[in-house]
Structure formats: structure tokens, C-alpha cells
Amino acid sequence: MGPEGKKLLNIVILGLGFMFMFTAFQTCGNIEQTIIKSFNSSEFHGSGYTSMAIIYGVFSASNLMAPSVVTVIGPQISMFVSGLIYSGYIAMFIHPLTWSFYTASVLVGVAAAVLWTAQGNVLAINSTDNTIGRNSGIFWSLLQFSLFFGNLYIYCAWHGHVHITDKDRRTVFISLTVISLVGCFLFFLIRKPDPEPLSGSEVTESLLQTESTEGSTSSSSQSGLCSQALDAFVKACKMFVTKEMLLLSISIGYTGLELTFYSGVYGTCIGAMNLFGTDARSLIGISGICIGAGEILGGGIFGMLNKNNRFGRNPVVLLGLITHFVAFFLIFLNIASDAPLAPEEGTDLRAFINPSVGVALLCSFLLGLGDSCFNTQLLSIIGFLFRDNSAPAFAVFKFIQSIMAAVAFFYSNYLLLHWQLLILIIVGFLGSISFFAAELIAEAKRQDSDYGSI
Known part of the structure; x- marks a missing residue:
């Protein structure tokens, strides 16, 4: 397979990974307020609306630090770890507790910023000026199919149910957790594309410097990352x-x-x-x-x-x-x-x-x-x-x-x-x-x- 074929395959795998993850997460968001109303537990007093408010609030603030995280651990690991946090949020509904519900909401807000920053990075390094439109379209289409599969599953699972029982809830959320985990592990199938002449040499040089430096050099590396994050923050504020x-x-x-x-x-x-x-x-x-x-x-x-x-x-x-x-x-x-x-x-x-x-x-x-x-x-x-x-x-x-x-x-x-x-x-x-x-x-x-x- 040629370099372009490998990049296209990476985009398809990226889209499929997000399709599985958001088949689970978007379905969870769509039904969680209805699910919460059906709980017969004195231990749980959460609100689905409040949870989503926390997620989006933390997501907004975390956009400032997400690029530094992706730079340090790489886009592939960033997406995998973020996906695990998404899966944990979904799995929490199997046995919900108020404290774990809101804690998971905060963590998903951070994970969302890292996930989407890493996704943009993977899309960029696997695209050229001529293919970015096509690749964005492929990714968007695969992502939106998540709305079909998850909601079709809910329709089939709850058809004719007037009341959502604890067994119904556990069955649905165990299934959604497994679907989300499949998406996480798909990210490991993304292969590193063949580097372009210029950007490739810069990436290689950066990696060599990272591997060969110890002690005091690591502190300067951290300083460089902080400087990059600060520069990005200042640019964003000026642009706003x-x-x-x-x-x-x-x-x-x-x-x-x-x-x-x-x-x-x-x-x-x-x-x-x-x-x-x-x-x-x-x-x-x-x-x-x-x-x-x-x-x-x-x-x-x-x-x-x-x-x-x-x-x-x-x-x-x-x-x-x-x-x-x-x-x-x-x-x-x-x-x-x-x-x-x-x-x-x-x-x-x-x-x-x-x-x-x-x-x-x-x-x-x-x-x-x-x-x-x-x-x-x-x-x-x-x-x-x-x-x-x-x-x-x-x-x-x-x-x-x-x-x-x-x-x-x-x-x-x-x-x-x-x-x-x-x-x-x-x-x-x-x-x-x-x-x-x-x-x-x-x-x-x-x-x-x-x-x-x-």
C-alpha cells in the first residue's frame, strides 16, 4: 500500500473509532436524563442536565491545556486514554452513585478537549492541501453514523417498555460500554504515516532530542511546552x-x-x-x-x-x-x-x-x-x-x-x-x-x- 493509501486507511480507522465511541456516548447523553428519572435508589440524586453542563464547562476550560498533553504523549495514546475515560463515564450507569457520576463528568470534560485536539492532529498529519476536504468529509460522515446505530439499538431495546427497569438499564449500558471500548482499541490500528521531507525531519529531530536528553534538559523541555501553551492562550485571547x-x-x-x-x-x-x-x-x-x-x-x-x-x-x-x-x-x-x-x-x-x-x-x-x-x-x-x-x-x-x-x-x-x-x-x-x-x-x-x- 502506497503512502496515500496508508493515510486514507488511517482516516477511515479514525472515523470508525469515533463512530463506535460516539455511538455509545451520544446515545448515553440522549437517554441519561430519562434513565435517571427511572432510578429507584436513595443513593443517587444526580441530574443528567447538570452532568452535561459540567462536561461542557470543563471541556471549554480544558481546551487551553489539551495541545500540551497531545504534544507530550502523542495523539494515539491521547485518544486511547480519553476514550477509556468516556467508557468509564458510560459504565458508571451500570451501578450509579452521585459522587462517581459528577466525578466522571469532570473527567470527561478534560478528556473531550484532549480527544478532539488529538483527532485534529491525526487528521492534519494524514492529509495534504488536496485531500483535507475529502478526509474531513469521510471523518464527518462516519462520525454522524453514530447517531443511527446507537439510537436504533435504543429503539429495539426499549420498544414497548413503559418503565425502564434496572435490568433494562444495566443491559443497555453494559452494551454501550463494550461498544465504546471497541472504538478505543481501534485507535491502535492507526499507523504512523510516511513523513513529508520537511516536517518529517523536524519531527525526527524533535524525537531524537527528547530521547537523548536527561535531567536538566527535561526541565527546559517542560519550559518549552509551557511557553507554547502560553503563546497559544495569548493568541486565542487576542483573536477573541x-x-x-x-x-x-x-x-x-x-x-x-x-x-x-x-x-x-x-x-x-x-x-x-x-x-x-x-x-x-x-x-x-x-x-x-x-x-x-x-x-x-x-x-x-x-x-x-x-x-x-x-x-x-x-x-x-x-x-x-x-x-x-x-x-x-x-x-x-x-x-x-x-x-x-x-x-x-x-x-x-x-x-x-x-x-x-x-x-x-x-x-x-x-x-x-x-x-x-x-x-x-x-x-x-x-x-x-x-x-x-x-x-x-x-x-x-x-x-x-x-x-x-x-x-x-x-x-x-x-x-x-x-x-x-x-x-x-x-x-x-x-x-x-x-x-x-x-x-x-x-x-x-x-x-x-x-x-x-x-
Whole structure:
């Protein structure tokens, strides 16, 4: 197998590893609030929403130190160890305790930052300027398939179950833990690619220096790592206060809020609707599949549209906003306002129309489609505006997104559904307007670069 074939195989293995891991973890996040409501234990008093708030809050802060960790232990070991922590979080639900639940939440927040930093490193070293688009598409597609398999399993496992018993819970989470561990061990199949002439010599020299230095040299190495981390932090802080990033920060914040809504809140709402019948719990899985279908369809279509950029990014963002507004309106009509906070028995209340499973699943699809509209265009414009400093730019992107996701998971403990939808509508509208303003700046820069090349 040639060098390019080896790199492509590495990307496929990377995608499969993440697919297995997030088949388990995303499914866990989708059902954990429903599962927690079913506990009959005086020893456990946790909240799934609070757990996810902790995860995203710690994830946000840990983005600052993750590059140093990956530099020290390498991307492969970083992904494996992070994957083990993810598996531990899932396994905790087999015999849940409040202290272990929240401790695992903190650890997963740290592991998430290291995992995604290492993933970006593996993607970069196995890609060239000509293959980065293709490889990113392959990875994205394989990752999004995790929404299909995990949620299909939940549908089959819980079909017809009105109450989730302890046996049901243990069976599901033992299976999810095994699936996650399979993903962890797949990372060991990633082979080191043949180095490029320049970067290869630099990497080899760095490795030789690391192996041959002892004692006092190790302290200077640590000093160098601290300096790199500090430089990255300073760059990110400076980038955060640029006009372009301040405009985009509202759009990025919106993606964090709606990420919380479609990944944790909406599935809980569907499962709590007693008027959906005895299949309400299993519908959580079908909802996740519909979200995944929207994500994959949108990611594929709008990812291809970014290649020629003929019509610009604004129409795609506008489509995403309209798609989400339609979904929010239908959810408001279809789902009871107390569904996010309903007890384990669910809610017998109705909204403004007779609750419809078809409408609920259509909204799931629209949530995924709209999310892909915003995310593909944000990745595109950030990559263009901050081409020379893409690493700190995307670190700021993850920082803002995860902070807002943490905020949303926190208020999901207290706010009724219609107030959560109102927040999404206001921030989504403001975020779209600010994105349009940032796109004007990007268009001006594009025209300046075109004139400069003439």
C-alpha cells in the first residue's frame, strides 16, 4: 500500500473509532436524563442536565491545556486514554452513585478537549492541501453514523417498555460500554504515516532530542511546552476580541445552545410524552436517528456547496435559521411545556394540537438539518477569515460553543419548554444577523485578495 493509501486507511480507522465511541456516548447523553428519572435508589440524586453542563464547562476550560498533553504523549495514546475515560463515564450507569457520576463528568470534560485536539492532529498529519476536504468529509460522515446505530439499538431495546427497569438499564449500558471500548482499541490500528521531507525531519529531530536528553534538559523541555501553551492562550485571547470573531461569537454561541437542545433536551421531552403511547421511550432512539439523517444530508450538501462558494454562505445560514424556526414552532405546538422537567411517570399534558409522533420526528430531522447549516458555514468562514491562525481560531470556536452548551444544560434543569424555545429564537436571530455582517467582511477580504492577484 502506497503512502496515500496508508493515510486514507488511517482516516477511515479514525472515523470508525469515533463512530463506535460516539455511538455509545451520544446515545448515553440522549437517554441519561430519562434513565435517571427511572432510578429507584436513595443513593443517587444526580441530574443528567447538570452532568452535561459540567462536561461542557470543563471541556471549554480544558481546551487551553489539551495541545500540551497531545504534544507530550502523542495523539494515539491521547485518544486511547480519553476514550477509556468516556467508557468509564458510560459504565458508571451500570451501578450509579452521585459522587462517581459528577466525578466522571469532570473527567470527561478534560478528556473531550484532549480527544478532539488529538483527532485534529491525526487528521492534519494524514492529509495534504488536496485531500483535507475529502478526509474531513469521510471523518464527518462516519462520525454522524453514530447517531443511527446507537439510537436504533435504543429503539429495539426499549420498544414497548413503559418503565425502564434496572435490568433494562444495566443491559443497555453494559452494551454501550463494550461498544465504546471497541472504538478505543481501534485507535491502535492507526499507523504512523510516511513523513513529508520537511516536517518529517523536524519531527525526527524533535524525537531524537527528547530521547537523548536527561535531567536538566527535561526541565527546559517542560519550559518549552509551557511557553507554547502560553503563546497559544495569548493568541486565542487576542483573536477573541477581533471584530470578526466578536461578530461570529453570537452565531457560535447559538450552535452551543441548540446543540444542548437537540442532543439532550428534545429526546427527553419526547420520552416524557405519555400521549405518544407506550412507545414514547423508544421514540427517543428514532428521534436521534432522524437528527442524524438531517446532519448527514445537510453536511453532505452544504459541504459540497462550499467548494465553489458561488452563492456565498448567507443563503445557507438563512435556510438553517428558517429550518430551526419551523422546528421550534412545531415543537411549541406539539410538545407539552413541562416535558423537559416531567417526572419519571411522564406528563399527561398536551400543548396546542393533538400530539403527533410524525410531527415530533419531523422536528428532529429539521433540528439536525439546521444544525448542519450553521456549523458547515461557521467552519468555512472561520477557516477563511483566520487562515493564518486557524488553530487558535478553532480553539476559540470550541471555547464559546462549549461554554454556551454548559449554560443551556444548566438552565434546562429549571426552564419550561416554551422559555427554552424563546431563548433559542432570540439568540438564533441575533446570531444570523451578526453572521451576515461577518460575511460582508469576508467578502471584502476576498475581493481584496482577488484584486491583489491580478
